[in-house]
Every structure is written in structure tokens, then in C-alpha cells.
Amino acid sequence: MVVPRLIERKRDGGTLTPEEWRELIGAYVAGLVPDYQLAALAMAVFFRGMSEEELGALTQAMLHSGARLDFGTWATPRVDKHSIGGVGDKTSLLLAPMLACCGVAVPMISGRGLGHTGGTLDKLEAIPGFRTGLSLDEATRQVQRLGCVMLGQTAELVPADRKLYALRDVTGTVESIPLISASIMSKKLAEDLRGLVLDIKTGSGAFLTEPAQSLRLAETMIGIGEAQGCRTVALLTAMDRPLGYACGNALEVEEAIHGLTGDGPEDLMEVTYALGVEMLLVGRVFQDRHAARRRLEASVGSGAAREKFAALIEAQGGNPSVVDDPRGLPHAPVQEVYRAPRAGVVTQVAPRLIGHAIIALGGGRLRTDDNIDPAVGFVVTAKPGQWVEAGQPIATVHARSVADGHIGLNALAASIQIGESAVATPLISHRVSRDGVESMSR
């Protein structure tokens, strides 16, 4: 393997063999291939793309670069859901306990928030005592006992991805659909899954703003998953407004608990159930989506999912009483109510502005080593298309100080637009599977 020749081949539109990808990634993780060669190769991939065979080989090479979850002969099928960055997206907090009540297990490895998008680990850590830094052994045992676990990536898991992602982050090579796909799928396939559901957020507040890009990402990731024997389905869901009302870590936990109790915001519940149904289908414990939906609704209606969440919190060192009494969650000292400045139809609730305002309030990160305040954020009850009266309370800022509260109010004024009429975008626009793309909007 002469690395410059491999780079040149990719640069000139050729492909690397599976063996070459394996050898290259192995040597890179071992420190035998320098960062500058991988950086040049990643940029060549940005321009030239990768074949399905190459993507499979790269994903497998990354997957095999470290330890993995291994449930051996355990019969319960494992499924997971992965979302591509949004604002107000707390579906993971609902789905892990709900699915664990429906005959599948959820070994969910999540990430932290970065930039304007939130991360599941940060939300969980808003719960006092909650520990996301489990070992793979602990995680495996908890899944087998409880049906679900929610942890962060460990040092032993897919080290090739960690090293390569850090490099891409500083070399302008993040925005490559094949590299994004291999990165996500190597981590998800390390969970020893039968099925995976992807929630591809699309719109102004998402990583991908155009449906065409989202479809390409979905198809690429599905290709990788299916080739590795993991049934993979994707939903394209709207991120031109926040999902649900709450945006901010502790506020989102509280809203997730409402959801598990049966009174979450309608859009949040619709996306959660849609994803949950797909998870049960890819897990092959249900063939009928209506039956799957009824089972999920029953897990909420019976209180089982809520109890499962409490058990999950307890198992991971957190205080489970927050499920009954949200006062156990951190609260910001200042609340400022935002009122509609005029009567009209809400035409926009720009999620990116809200995400950036959370960073400004101290609740998000610009750099991976920033500390965050879990209590701050927004509750925005206004939704695009909704009629509001002048002076009607439509959002609340949760801030550390009155000054920060005003920053939050200004951000809301910029984010929420009121006009004459709104164009409705579908909450769930497409379903993508190995069988093709289905449009879900009427």
C-alpha cells in the first residue's frame, strides 16, 4: 500500500479496494499513516464520492477498529434510532423507554450537542446524578436486564471514527455524505442491532436544509446498513421549526416526561410514534404498522414507558423522582414571557436562531469542551400556521439573569415571525427504505 498512489487514484475518480480501505484505516489508527494523507484523501472523497463497496469496506474497517457491544445469542432483537441534529428534538428520551416496553431492546449510544443543535447526552445529564459514561460491559448488562441503556461513545468504541472525525472537523471535510454516513453507521453498527431507524432532520434548522441532500444521505446510510445485515429505514422530518415546545436540556427532559405521561406536544408525539413504529418494524417484532402503533400507545397509556424511564434513570445513577416531580430538575432563576407583538398567523419559528440563542444563554456549545448550563432555554408554544392575538404569551425564556432574559427575548423576536398566512410543510415528508422513497405528504 503506497498511500499517495491511493490518494491519487481516488482523486482521479477511481476506487480503492475493500482490502486497501481496511489496510489504510488500520494503519491510520495505528499511527502509521499521518493525518495529512488522510486529510488529502478525505478532500478527494468530498469531490469524488465513494462506491457502495468502498463505503461498506470503510464502515467495516472503522467498526472493527475497536470494541463493540456484543449480545451473543441473546434472543431479544436490538433496535435503535439515530437523528441528524435538530432543535428541540427529544424523541430519543421517549423512544428508548417506550420501545423497551414493546419486546425489543434499545442499546442507544448518543452524542453531545454542538453548535445550534442539541445532544441526547446533555439532556440526560440535566437529570441530577445521571451517568452517561458507562462501560460497554455495564451497558450490555443493563440492556439485558432493563431493555434499554443510554450512554456516550466510549474510548474503546470505533476509535477510527473518533480520530477521523476530529481530523475532518479541522480540514473542511465534514460535509461529505459518504464520510458522514460511514461515521454514523460505524457507530450504530457497533451496537449489534437488528434494525435501525434514521430521523433525517431537514430544513433551515437542520444540518441538511434541502430534501434532495437528505434523501441522498438516507439512501447512502441505508445502503451501508442493509449491506451489513441491519434493516435500515429513514424518515425525513421537518426541522424548519423546533420539535415540540421545549428547547434546552432540562426543559426538554421535562417535556419528554410529559410525553411519556401522554400529554406531550402533538408534533413531538407524532414524530415519536412514527419513529417508534418503524423501530418495531425493522426489529421484526411487528409486521403491521397499526398494531405497532397501538402497542406503543399502550406503553404510554399504561404508564409502563414512564416507569421504564424512571428505572433507566435509577439504573444509571440519576434521581428517578424527577419523573413524578419535575422540580427535581435544574431550573433557571429568571423566566421572561414573550408575547406576540401583533395579531396574525405565525409564519416562522426559526430553529437555528433559537439554537444559537441557547448557546448565548449558556446552554449549548461552540466547542466540544465548553461547559453548559442545563437549566436555560426556551419554551415556544407558537407553531407555524397558528393564529395568535396581539399580546398573547407564545414563548418563555429561561435564563440565568435578567440581562440574559432580554437576550432571549430578542432572539425570540427574531425567530418568530407573524404575518398573514403560513405555508404548511409536512412534519414527516418522506420514508426511505431499501425498497425506495415514499412521499408522506399529501
Next chain:
Amino acid sequence: MVVPRLIERKRDGGTLTPEEWRELIGAYVAGLVPDYQLAALAMAVFFRGMSEEELGALTQAMLHSGARLDFGTWATPRVDKHSIGGVGDKTSLLLAPMLACCGVAVPMISGRGLGHTGGTLDKLEAIPGFRTGLSLDEATRQVQRLGCVMLGQTAELVPADRKLYALRDVTGTVESIPLISASIMSKKLAEDLRGLVLDIKTGSGAFLTEPAQSLRLAETMIGIGEAQGCRTVALLTAMDRPLGYACGNALEVEEAIHGLTGDGPEDLMEVTYALGVEMLLVGRVFQDRHAARRRLEASVGSGAAREKFAALIEAQGGNPSVVDDPRGLPHAPVQEVYRAPRAGVVTQVAPRLIGHAIIALGGGRLRTDDNIDPAVGFVVTAKPGQWVEAGQPIATVHARSVADGHIGLNALAASIQIGESAVATPLISHRVSRDGVESMSR
């Protein structure tokens, strides 16, 4: 300056400002920007190219990264010639002394051979005692005294190019016309020139095989040179066969001395005079090309150029007696004569095969730190289009052993094809200047 944002901008088809290029190259040379970021940027440039303004800024930034030759107010105009890699190309050895006899000075900084192409420094070092490692001070003084100097790149000269070139060499980013152009031009402009002539070798034995690529390279380099006030002209010359007869370091020195004495091979002399005329024109000491040509011929006919070469050799520590008696040059112990295997017209003398055979005989390099034997090589008197009889001697191998001699004979058998008729390619196909492209072939 946030480097990943600069990389992304170039990647997405944008341009960096001159100030950004200056800051980036300065920080790179200072070790403040890591290799992996420059590698990704170089690959993005490979795909996206650079604007004229960017190229000017990059070249200037590299030029200003170290020391330069500086002739101050010295009135004698400096000119140089740069050739893009060939086989048998010893024109520099003729041109430096010839031009120094014609009212211009030649401060020539040259490189070593790599791969199948030779390098001027290796040829000069075939002369016993010849020292190419001069300081810039020594070089400046010699030019002012003698009218010419021939040296290697020093550590102080254009360090940004040395660092960037080493990186490009291992990251598959060598073959970028803007980066090649900036690299060459930064080194040439460091010679404090009034004019520069580029010899863009084109054909199967050259770095660039297609005239369209050569024209693009010529135009890019001319754009850089003219923008920096250095009159720049390029000739596209044939490298589908070796230039002259001799291929190999000491053999080429011997042939160059023949050329300075008035009896060099016709093709070598034609290219040498054509380049020399352009050098006198860009130096603006002649306006008329016929007068320039006559002046150059007189420098040879009078013996002045030959004496100048002897003086140059002496000034740089070499034994000037080789000019009178080539037995002072290293000679290989084994000579094997190659005879035409059949009668017919020579249809091909493939230069790349001969260049690779020189490496096999020990006279060239695959890696920059390989040692070379100056004595070995080939003298190929057969030229495409020439009629040869069966058994006629048409080439000689100069080798270290009989076994190597046979390797050389096999290489000649592969390189020299004899058939029914040959398609003549023009020796000089195009002349390119700021005024446009002139086709020189009838």
C-alpha cells in the same frame, strides 16, 4: 483567519483574498498551521483551481517566505530559462555560458533529477569537483563577476515552497497546474530576473503529455511572471523523443561541450538557439530575433561560450580541463553497441523507457535521497523519421557491468521502434507569451 473556513471556501468554489493567502503561508512556514490543513487545502485547489489574483498572492507569499538573490542597482539584466522535466535535456548547460557572452546575466538555480527525468545539478556534479551548493552571497558575486552561476536551491530560499512541495509529494497533490506554477515561479522570481523563458516539454516522455495541458501551464506561469514584472515567454518543445543523443549525466555534459564547440546534435542546437533567442528578447537587450540568433551563434563560433563554461566550472571548484578533454569526465567501464534489428524508418525513440533504464543502470533516482552514478547512460543517435539499415549501430549503452549492459540493450530494444514510416512531430510546436499562443509548426 480560521483555517477550516478558508478550506471550506476554496472547496466550495470560492477564492481566498491575497491577505488570507499571505497570512496562511506565513503561519504554515512558522509551524502555526498544521500539514493536514494544507494537505486538505491543496486537494481542494486541485479540484477548484485558483484565480489569477490568488496565484499572484500565493507566489508572492512563498517568494517572501525566505531570502532571495538581490542584485540591487546592478545594470546588467538577468534572465533565466526553466524547463519542465525531460530526457536528454542539457540546454541549461549551453545556455548559461552562451547568454553570459551576450550582454545578459544568468543566475540559474536548478534542481536534481527524479524519476525518469534528469536534473541540471546532477549533470554539473558529473564534472569532478563541481560545487552546486553555493550560498546566495557567493552566487550573487559570481554572477556579477562572470555573468552566470549554476547552483542548487538553498535552505534560505523559498522555504514555503520546499515545505509545501514535500507535503504535496506525499498527499497526491503534485499534479495541480496552479500549485506547480506557483512553486516554480516563486523559485524563479527569487532570482531577481528581468525575463524568464519556460521550456515546456510535451509528449510521452514529459511530465505533461498533452499540448492542451502544456498550454494551460504555460499561460498560468506567464500570468504569474508578468504580474510580478518579469517578462515571461514559453516554448512548447517535443519530448516524444530524447533531446540530442546523450542521456545520462556525464554523457550529457560531454554533449553540451560539443554543442558549445559548434558540433552538437541538430535538434539540441535548434532548441538551444530558440530558447536563447527568447532569453535575449525577454532580457530586452535585443528587439530583433535574427540579430539575437546571430549574436548567440557568434558566442559559439568565437569559442567565447566554451571559454565561459570553463570559467564557470573553475569558479565553482570543478576541473575546467574537461572542456578541452572529456576524458576528465567519469566514464563507465562497459560500452555495448546497439544495432538496428532490421532495416526501416525509426518510428519511435521512447524517452520514458530510456529515463527509467538510466535509473536501472544506477544513473537516476526513484527517491530524492538515492545516490547516482554519473557515468552511466545512453547515447542514442537514431532519431524518429531516420532510415536505418539492419545491423547499423544506432545507440550505445554505458554501464557499470556487462549484466547492466544487457539491461540497457533490452531497454533500447523496447524504446526504439523501426517500421515503415514515421509521423514527424515538430521540435518546437508553440510559442506562448502575454500576447497569446503562436503555433510554430507548419
